Amino acid sequence: MKLSKQMTDLDTFLAYSVALEEEAAERHDELADMMEVHNNPEVAETFRKLAHYSRLHAQEIRDRSQGSDLPRIAPWDFGWETMEGPETADIGEMNYLMNTAQALNVAMGNEQRAHDFYFSISEESPDPEVRALAAEFADEEKEHLALLEKWLAKVPESTEETVFDPDPPHMPE
Ligand code: ZN
Numbered sequence: 001m002k003l004s005k006q007m008t009d010l011d012t013f014l015a016y017s018v019a020l021e022e023e024a025a026e027r028h029d030e031l032a033d034m035m036e037v038h039n040n041p042e043v044a045e046t047f048r049k050l051a052h053y054s055r056l057h058a059q060e061i062r063d064r065s066q067g068s069d070l071p072r073i074a075p076w077d078f079g080w081e082t083m084e085g086p087e088t089a090d091i092g093e094m095n096y097l098m099n100t101a102q103a104l105n106v107a108m109g110n111e112q113r114a115h116d117f118y119f120s121i122s123e124e125s126p127d128p129e130v131r132a133l134a135a136e137f138a139d140e141e142k143e144h145l146a147l148l149e150k151w152l153a154k155v156p157e158s159t160e161e162t163v164f165d166p167d168p169p170h171m172p173e
Helices: 010-039 043-065 100-124 130-156
Strands: none
Touching: 010 043, 010 100, 010 130, 043 100, 043 130, 100 130
């Protein structure tokens, strides 16, 4: 069954959302670390900000659900195709050699997936309360995406460093 259709009650939806946001916070922090290696403190700052938003969001969800015990969602229960939350970067794409534009693109991919996750729930959950809240969350993800787009527009392509790949794919001779 599609995940969005399994969001039959508020607690289930909130439990998934907390798991998603906490995981996203970690990924944003990793991207920030990467940008610090690249001496790009401004973009690092943006990723820290997004990590902070995700943590704040997770906390809000926890506060909102106080009194009701949220079911614990283990990663293997997610049913998400990649085994990771939709807002988290694919580990294979996380590379400290990544340049700024690439890091921003990974982050945007994360925000886009988070948006799509919430958006599909806002359309397909059988519970109207869940649908309404998911629509709110989807809008927030859109704001994060807009923030990253602004940064990406500021990366001048001509000055973007070429990334040295010490282990290029093998070319047949
Ligand atoms: Zn986000």
